[in-house]
Amino acid sequence: MEKRGMIDTWIDKHRSIYTAATRHAFVVSIRDGSVDISSFRTWLGQDYLFVRGFVPFVANVLIRACKDSGESSDMEVVLGGLASLNDEIEWFKSEGSKWDVDFSTVVPQKANQEYRRFLDALMSSEVKYPVIMTAFWAIEAVYQESFAHCLEDGNKTPVELTGACHRWGNDGFKQYCSAVKDIAERCLENSSGEVLAEAEDVLVRVLEHEVAFWEMSRGGQ
Template identity: 55%
Template structure:
């Protein structure tokens, strides 16, 4: 077990093996600039608008993970169902936050890196993609946000007060526990999965890190 009570497993080994890329995704200049208080607010608003579109697609992805979970009569159902349910709150949160920042969500055009991420998420809805691969992908997507925003509220932060709510949303102890539950599910599923599925899951893990880096870059630069 590590200090957080998570058993060291396959996913922890991948974080170590791909440490550099993991760091690039979770300590990106975008989130680091939130933590050090130098964030340009137009950049933040771009991220918020694009992430709203992302979350709409993410809901379909998480629903597809739930469906795969149900088909194999897994005991993980309640945790994943909780994830689906919390996305309803998340959508409302985005709408409220957008109104606060004067963003008209209906007029936001989706940027390229977001579209690329949507395409990736959609590929998981295929029935051929097995549960272990899908749930591991789900875990790393959530974990990048947890680690990134968790850093923004760790000791020594200079996060602007108006951004603390955003950072709490994914950086809270509760969200961390949820990610740890997903990690345990991913590790257990991978331990029982065939070698080719474990390989696909590791490829998806790396791809998520690339896409998350692309998402932060897009938010910073409109690419």
């Protein structure tokens, strides 16, 4: 049995927003096969831009893992995540040609810009390591939980969308998220009440940004 830590406690406390982020109508529509392809194209273009902006954030997490962590293995976990973003960008490019989405003409929507600004603020040296790790875990975990749901038993996910689902719904990504969660939990165990309050707040804000991000897909394009 895994030990229950702060993150599980917070997820229970904020269950409705967690569910909103991990079982959004867009994700559910992929799973049940009713997805509107124009929604998928919108999400694809917006997420490509998001991921490009996520690279400097993860690079910053990596630097903090080298400087502020007492454990040398933290750096290895984050480095693995950064390396997989390299593949991810290539995957987006091939998916862009497959769905005829020209990324050079995609304009970041408001939810995307706001999420990006939030990530930029988290890159400040004032933000404590446990807070950054909690945010990092939540960002990755929402995609893992969402896309794994599209691959679970009984899914009617269209075959041409299974590539996207496997990207974040595969077992390796699940284990990576679990390793990031362990790092966050270890850091939170030794944190002051003030840092804990900040980490909880940041966790909820990530979930809100994720919901708003999924919402963009409703607009179509």
